[in-house]
C-alpha cells in the first residue's frame with residue numbers, strides 16, 4: 001500500500017508517517033516546511049512543495065500510484081485564525097479543495113483527514129460524542145468544519161471515502177525521542193510548562209474562575225502516538241468497509257491546568273514557576289472526548305495517553321530535542 005502524507009513533516013503528521021512505515025506502508029510526504037521540519041520525516045520520501053499546487057499534485061500522483069491520502073497540512077492556531085482568517089481559509093479550505101480535486105481526478109479513493117475538537121465550539125455537554133452539534137466559534141474550527149462538509153459532499157458525488165478524526169489536546173512525543181512537538185511560536189500548554197520547568201520564565205495559567213474543580217480549564221490530553229495509530233486503524237477500516245466515518249479522539253479523562261502543572265512537577269522533579277492570569281479569549285471551560293466509538297469500531301486503545309506517560313515523553317523530548 002502507498003500513502004501520500006500531506007503535512008507529514010509536522011507534529012502529528014510525522015508521527016503518523018512513522019506508524020505507517022512501521023506497518024509496512026510505503027509513504028511519500030508532501031510538506032512545504034512552512035511549519036514542518038525536514039528532520040521529522042524519518043521514513044519515506046519527502047517532497048518539499050505546496051498541496052495547493054495542482055501541477056505538482058498531478059505530477060506526483062501520476063508518478064506514484066497512491067492508494068490513499070492522509071492530510072495533516074493545516075494551520076492550527078486559534079488566535080491567529082481570528083486575526084488572519086484569510087490565511088486559514090486559503091490553506092485549510094481552498095488548498096484542501098485542490099488536494100481533494102486531484103484525489104478525485106487521479107482516482108485516489110481513500111482520504112484520512114485531521115479535524116479537531118474545535119469543530120464543536122462551546123460544548124453543550126461533556127464528554128463530547130460524535131453526535132454533538134458542530135458549531136465552531138473561531139475561524140480555525142470553521143475551516144475544519146467546512147473540510148468535514150467537503151468530505152461528505154465529495155463522498156456523495158464522487159465516491160471519495162473518508163475518515164475524519166477530531167483530536168482533542170494532542171500531546172506527548174515519540175517514546176524513543178526521535179521526533180516531537182516543535183511549533184514556533186509555541187502556544188500549547190505542555191511545552192510551555194516544561195520550558196518553565198527548565199528554568200525559563202514563569203508560565204501563565206489562563207483563567208482561574210472557570211466552573212471547574214479548581215477554576216482553571218479542563219482538557220483531555222491524548223498522546224500523539226495514540227493519535228497516529230488511530231490513523232492507521234481508520235485507514236484500514238474505511239478500505240474494508242468503503243464507508244466514510246468520523247471519530248472523536250481523546251483519552252476521555254480531563255485534567256485542569258493546575259493539576260497538569262502539579263503532575264509535571266512530579267515528573268520533572270522540580271518547581272514550575274507560574275502566574276495566575278486572565279482568561280484567554282475563546283477558551284471553553286471543559287473539553288473532554290467520548291472515545292467509545294473509536295474503541296468499538298476501530299478497536300483503538302489509547303496506550304500512552306495517561307498524563308504521566310505524556311509528560312514523561314514530552315519531558316524527554318524537551319531535554320533532548322533534535323530540532
Ligand code: UFG
Nearest residue numbers: 076116117118187188189192204205206217219257280283
Ligand atoms: N494554557 C495556559 N497557559 C498557556 C497555554 C495554555 O493556561 O501558556 C491553557 C489554555 O488556556 C487551555 C489549556 O491550557 O485551557 C490548553 O491550551 P492549549 O493551547 O495547549 O490547547 P487548546 O485547548 O487551546 O487547543 C487545542 C488544540 C487546538 C484546538 C483546540 C480545540 O491545540 O488546535 O484544542 O478546542 F483548536
